[in-house]
Amino acid sequence: MKTQDPFTLEIIQNSLRAISDEMFSTIGKTAMSPIIYEVLDMATAITDADGELASAGSGIPAFVGALDKSVRAILDKYPDDAIREGDIYITNDPFYGGVTHLNDVVLIKPVFADGERIAWVVNIAHWNDVGGKSPGSMSVDANEIYQEGIRIPAVKLFSNDELITSVMDMLLANSRMPDFLEGDLWAQISALRVGNKRIKALAGKYGTATFRDAIQGYLDFGELMAARTLKALPEGEYTLSEPQDDGSELSVTIQVKAGQLIIDLTQAPDQSDSPINISRDGTLLACQMALMGLIGDREMANGGCFRVMQVKTRPGSLYDVKAPGACGIYFETMIRLNDLIWRALAENMSEHLPAGNFSSICATIMGGTHPDTGKHYSIIEPEIGGWGGGPGGDGANAMFCAMHGDTFNCPAEVAETRYGVTVGQMALNPEDGGAGEFRGGKGIVIDYKIRSDNSFVTCAYTRSVVPPWGLKEGHNGTANRIEVIRDDGSSERYAMATGINVNTGDTVRVITANGAGYGKPENRSQAAIEQDLKNGYVTVEYARSVYGFNQSGSR
Numbered sequence: 001m002k003t004q005d006p007f008t009l010e011i012i013q014n015s016l017r018a019i020s021d022e023m024f025s026t027i028g029k030t031a032m033s034p035i036i037y038e039v040l041d042m043a044t045a046i047t048d049a050d051g052e053l054a055s056a057g058s059g060i061p062a063f064v065g066a067l068d069k070s071v072r073a074i075l076d077k078y079p080d081d082a083i084r085e086g087d088i089y090i091t092n093d094p095f096y097g098g099v100t101h102l103n104d105v106v107l108i109k110p111v112f113a114d115g116e117r118i119a120w121v122v123n124i125a126h127w128n129d130v131g132g133k134s135p136g137s138m139s140v141d142a143n144e145i146y147q148e149g150i151r152i153p154a155v156k157l158f159s160n161d162e163l164i165t166s167v168m169d170m171l172l173a174n175s176r177m178p179d180f181l182e183g184d185l186w187a188q189i190s191a192l193r194v195g196n197k198r199i200k201a202l203a204g205k206y207g208t209a210t211f212r213d214a215i216q217g218y219l220d221f222g223e224l225m226a227a228r229t230l231k232a233l234p235e236g237e238y239t240l241s242e243p244q245d246d247g248s249e250l251s252v253t254i255q256v257k258a259g260q261l262i263i264d265l266t267q268a269p270d271q272s273d274s275p276i277n278i279s280r281d282g283t284l285l286a287c288q289m290a291l292m293g294l295i296g297d298r299e300m301a302n303g304g305c306f307r308v309m310q311v312k313t314r315p316g317s318l319y320d321v322k323a324p325g326a327c328g329i330y331f332e333t334m335i336r337l338n339d340l341i342w343r344a345l346a347e348n349m350s351e352h353l354p355a356g357n358f359s360s361i362c363a364t365i366m367g368g369t370h371p372d373t374g375k376h377y378s379i380i381e382p383e384i385g386g387w388g389g390g391p392g393g394d395g396a397n398a399m400f401c402a403m404h405g406d407t408f409n410c411p412a413e414v415a416e417t418r419y420g421v422t423v424g425q426m427a428l429n430p431e432d433g434g435a436g437e438f439r440g441g442k443g444i445v446i447d448y449k450i451r452s453d454n455s456f457v458t459c460a461y462t463r464s465v466v467p468p469w470g471l472k473e474g475h476n477g478t479a480n481r482i483e484v485i486r487d488d489g490s491s492e493r494y495a496m497a498t499g500i501n502v503n504t505g506d507t508v509r510v511i512t513a514n515g516a517g518y519g520k521p522e523n524r525s526q527a528a529i530e531q532d533l534k535n536g537y538v539t540v541e542y543a544r545s546v547y548g549f550n551q552s553g554s555r
Contacts, residue, residue, distance in 0.1 A: 058406050089108040100330055224304075283320065357386060
């Protein structure tokens, strides 16, 4: 008999969210790597016994829908009687439930009460180095997954609450930074143990039947909320093709009908010889992020929300890679797809959605020998940039893209302490661009001064050629890229490159795009233009030529 008390169900549902957040906090407070404890490149979740996402904690939006898929990979691989209370599983392989790329390591633990499996706790975090051909385990020239690091194919890490030391030994032996790896791993293990303890107590207090009813009710509510969002949108079929920086073209067809969202990606290019492929699960994540953007309530994300969506892919394509395709730079294809879906909707619903943003992870990897410690160091930084203007407001300055929405940039003080660099500047991008009635937000400029010879830089930036797109006659934004400024004053520009050699005195300058504008620039108010000039967001020449502004107060 189902529990009918709505107050009890609500308490359990909110408790699950609190437990997810507590697991998240546990990792953040105990991890070894700044990419985890400062940037928060991680996520936590709870699923029901069958692997449907019940609750997600804070963390990267792109990870929210990843973790249920990892649980299902365990359920597919292991028979029920082989899954026991003291087990912890580990995976990072997109062909074995890892979903993203080898740096993102997932830990999974079943939760039992009264001898019955009632849930799973799961988390994911980005590890600095998991081996492979390049330091940092990401390279834009890898052509098969074997070059990208150690593959962990959904194996047991703990059995009967005992660490399987042979697995740990293999992990440590394959990393250039084993001390960081071990510290981050134990942080994730601690979070699982916290989640397991809290869920057991919750089920013990209210009973396992009531616990299950609460999860099912939460999932049903998520489905209802998503269906209502889609029913409020104009029904129709929207198709968009967009050129990409590398000269290729990506296409999508979206159908909104009767509270359902159907996304057809079967026209995607064949999978690539470069590491920009994504698994079908990764493609689902990009689509799920777009749906949650429409719903607008990140904290309510659960498996029920995604029941209203159907995604069509073609095996062997860019969006449904087959082994041993490389996936290390999957994130740029994922954000390109998310942005493609958003643009297809925005161009048909421009009264509700904003113009294009810098829309890139702008992954920046630097490393070498730390000049103070003599040890290998590695910086792995996603960057912040400008968002597009929208109906009624300018775009946000210096924010992460949709994929990294709950993260932070690494403070200069931490970067200088933990890494072998000096941060020369961190400022808003002064370039002109993104004009509109509501202008695009500003990107950033960061200078990293290299302090040791024979260091390296790897970068993976898109929107470096094709800029953020304007809406309703708003102007496009600017471009993402890095510049390597040599000690002799010469400079080089890069967007996709592996292992650029840099030496003492060289500067790596990160430049992220200003977002695109919304509406005709001539409709921008005089007061807004004057404020832009005061803030240094536009030059006088640009204000005159694009906005028709003159300092006499008229146009």
